[in-house]
Amino acid sequence: MNDVMGTALGGMRAAQRGVQVAAHNVANVATPDATRLQVQRSTTAEGGVQAEVGTTTPDPMAPLGDLLAAKAEVLAFAANATVIRRQDQLLGSLLDRQA
Template identity: 35%
Template structure:
């Protein structure tokens, strides 16, 4: 797998985890004592990102933050998907030139 694919796939996974986490938080907003899930991301030395789930220290909701997180994760997901598409197209063009 190329470094571009690896980086884009890690971004897709991180965005997917963020979408799942914020959806979980929104669905459980009214649950008494509910502690929100949070996604912590860190850069990988070889490129890409690592995403991990944590729980908020205290119970409570942050509906506005979760909605913004969903919008942001959706945009990041589409951007990483487009990166994979461009890489695929470039490799296809390169193979056409080589053939």
Template identity: 55%
Template sequence: MNVMSIASSGMRAASLEVQAAAANVARLSVEGAARIGVAQTSVVGGGVEAGVVEAAPDPGAPVSDLLAAKDAVLAFTANATLIRRSDQMLGALLDERG
């Protein structure tokens, strides 16, 4: 697996985390609504797979959901930066050879 696909899988997982946190906040007023979370597993060769799972009740919600979303946004940004820098390095390498 290359750097671009590893970073892309991280971005997909981070996006799913933000969606799960938003869904939890949106359902706060719904009595008996289950909370959801995201489980990530490593992939052989690099990267992650992510999936939605039922999460335990959290008395700290929505604060914990908002913090989880912020953490996921930072992870998304870091992976996007990695893709952007990798692309720039490849472009610079091709410019030197051309």
């Protein structure tokens, strides 16, 4: 797998994890003892991103932020998917020219 593909896939995984965390937080907003989660992102040596889930303190305004974060994660996922599609198209064009 090349660097562009790996970086985009890492971004897609991180975005997916972000949507899962936001969904967890929204679904458990009325649960008294529920743990609120957050995603911590860090860069990898290969140039991608890694997402880890941790706990955070409760926040009464959090549900709105979680819904907005989920939307941003969906857009990030779509952007990374577009990068993968373009990479595939460029590779196909290059192979067509070489053939």
